[in-house]
Amino acid sequence: MAVEIPKDSWAGSVRVVTLGATPADGGTRSHTIMIGGQNTLPFMHFEKPTPHRPVIAVEIKDRRPEDWSGLLLDIWGDAANDPAAWAKQAEVAGADMLVLALTLTAADGNPTTPSMAVEAVKAVLAASKLPLIVLGPGQADADNELLVPVAEATKGERLALGLCEDKNYRTIVAAAMANDHCVVARTPMDVNLAKQLNILIHDMGLPLDRIVMDPTTGALGYGIEYGYSVMERLRLAALQGDAMTQLPMMVTPGFEAWKTKESKFGQDVPGTWGNWEERAINWETLTAMTLVESGADVVVLRHPESVRRVHQAITDLMTVPETV
Amino acid sequence: MYIIGENIHIISEKVKLALKERDAKFFQESAVAQVEAGAQALDLNLGPRKKDWEEVFPWMVETVEAVVDVPLSFDSTNIQGIEAGLKKITKAQPIINSTSAEPERLENVPLIAKKYNARLVALTMAASGIPVSADERVNIALEKLIPRMMEIDFPISDLIIDPLVLTVSGCQEYCPELVEAIRTLQYAWDPPPPISVGLSNVSNAVPAENRALINRTYCVMLMGVGLKMMIANPLDEPLKNTIRIIEERDASTAVGRLYLKLHDQVAAGEALAITDVDMKDPEQAAIWKTVQILMNKVIYADSYLQQASMA
Numbered sequence: 035m036a037v038e039i040p041k042d043s044w045a046g047s048v049r050v051v052t053l054g055a056t057p058a059d060g061g062t063r064s065h066t067i068m069i070g071g072q073n074t075l076p077f078m079h080f081e082k083p084t085p086h087r088p089v090i091a092v093e094i095k096d097r098r099p100e101d102w103s104g105l106l107l108d109i110w111g112d113a114a115n116d117p118a119a120w121a122k123q124a125e126v127a128g129a130d131m132l133v134l135a136l137t138l139t140a141a142d143g144n145p146t147t148p149s150m151a152v153e154a155v156k157a158v159l160a161a162s163k164l165p166l167i168v169l170g171p172g173q174a175d176a177d178n179e180l181l182v183p184v185a186e187a188t189k190g191e192r193l194a195l196g197l198c199e200d201k202n203y204r205t206i207v208a209a210a211m212a213n214d215h216c217v218v219a220r221t222p223m224d225v226n227l228a229k230q231l232n233i234l235i236h237d238m239g240l241p242l243d244r245i246v247m248d249p250t251t252g253a254l255g256y257g258i259e260y261g262y263s264v265m266e267r268l269r270l271a272a273l274q275g276d277a278m279t280q281l282p283m284m285v286t287p288g289f290e291a292w293k294t295k296e297s298k299f300g301q302d303v304p305g306t307w308g309n310w311e312e313r314a315i316n317w318e319t320l321t322a323m324t325l326v327e328s329g330a331d332v333v334v335l336r337h338p339e340s341v342r343r344v345h346q347a348i349t350d351l352m353t354v355p356e357t358v
Numbered sequence: 359m360y361i362i363g364e365n366i367h368i369i370s371e372k373v374k375l376a377l378k379e380r381d382a383k384f385f386q387e388s389a390v391a392q393v394e395a396g397a398q399a400l401d402l403n404l405g406p407r408k409k410d411w412e413e414v415f416p417w418m419v420e421t422v423e424a425v426v427d428v429p430l431s432f433d434s435t436n437i438q439g440i441e442a443g444l445k446k447i448t449k450a451q452p453i454i455n456s457t458s459a460e461p462e463r464l465e466n467v468p469l470i471a472k473k474y475n476a477r478l479v480a481l482t483m484a485a486s487g488i489p490v491s492a493d494e495r496v497n498i499a500l501e502k503l504i505p506r507m508m509e510i511d512f513p514i515s516d517l518i519i520d521p522l523v524l525t526v527s528g529c530q531e532y533c534p535e536l537v538e539a540i541r542t543l544q545y546a547w548d549p550p551p552p553i554s555v556g557l558s559n560v561s562n563a564v565p566a567e568n569r570a571l572i573n574r575t576y577c578v579m580l581m582g583v584g585l586k587m588m589i590a591n592p593l594d595e596p597l598k599n600t601i602r603i604i605e606e607r608d609a610s611t612a613v614g615r616l617y618l619k620l621h622d623q624v625a626a627g628e629a630l631a632i633t634d635v636d637m638k639d640p641e642q643a644a645i646w647k648t649v650q651i652l653m654n655k656v657i658y659a660d661s662y663l664q665q666a667s668m669a
Contacts, residue, residue, distance in 0.1 A: 226528060227659075229659040230660050233665060234661065267657070271657045274655075278657075278665055
């Protein structure tokens, strides 16, 4: 007996956000990346084709990070000392795009200056032609001080600038508006707050197709199911037609996974935990894939092997016969 | 609508201060103002008063009963304090607010209510917390609250079931479920048991300028499923006017007709349609958007009224 597979049909769809600009559009990227556009749940290709596959952004820093796992520093080697070299390596590792996260302080302990930030961003843009997301250090004053000159110095590149948060979004949004960039809007795992921040940013005049939301997540074993539910709920609302939730989502499984004890520690842990590096890569990969399944359009990763595995898994999900 | 006045509540800074100073005049003025505005009972939420319950609860009863005759509702988790207050009651049949279905409270609080011939508010909340679904809340009433009352021969007409209003800002999925819980609870007993809710909880954590609209829109919806009693602010004139519109079926204004339509649609188990609303009228458009968030059709955001409406 033939089984008929029920198919859902939705009133709404996710907006398409284009990241990066080619010379034809005033930038210097070799290509652009489009995210979003879905009008069904992830990988339900038999209902509606997925217009744009989820992309992998690799996180690099403007200088060698002091708080990253030794496993990550070993694998990136000397490249981690230089953002341009790191960008090239990340591209070789299979990154679809890059996230450059600026550090609060320079190597000498003094605050990172605007000119240092601009220099790092320009070096990355010169070294790799991938579309780029630039994140401030995560403190309101420093974010504003560094991101505004970065936005001006890269006018037309259509970067995504972040993180906009409810306490600090105006300056970043204004800089993005004035210089043809996009923004990343982050809220702490809460559908109401996510929607509210989208409304506030849109009210400033930034078109919705230049906003990517980061609803925040937890790593596997550290609240991922809560993050998953929030993303799922936002996506369902988008498909039901709620305009202020119809934005692509970016999440940071690399950051989350690499701060868990399972990834951080190779010594003094139970022997049954197995090989440290393999465990850490699994943690990052499984965190990322869970979020891809809940609707993430951009996952930000740290380890090259995780990049390879997640890329392969997404390729499989985009093509396996059961989903098409 | 039987309104239990909510304004003597320890969360208010003025109340906190007046209580600290044992300012009898403050409480007497509040009590008189609420009763004159139509409150048929007064809720006294004094907090647990762990240190001074022995003195505070009787003092409050004496103070308030000196100026009003309505039932007093003791809203506290401190059962010793409540009992001290009950002993002092000389006027109307008092109310205990509340018990829940948690075993320890359900064991003890109804016995106190019976001993002092008080009415008893019982929350549909079990040890595991507040269930989301209407069915689970109704089941708590049917399987725990009512059986316990029968066990101790407590009159069901003195039991007031509170199926618990939660805020649309953060607990949005609870909002439509409460409507259905109230609808079903009418069939829990014959005659239906009294049902009461704390209305303004629906707008906790909502910016002040939107609270009243959310409260009165939800009130209309709950009246649609038969709500006849609630803890609310009796000085909220727009709320009372809305209640009057429903009770008198006053269709003389466009907004009144929309509220009546909303009430009737909820009563019939139907959804209000955008075609029932004149979206060019800002007041009606605001009511429509509020219904959409209360029915969990559109995700709540503090600026939900600024968002273009979805058909």
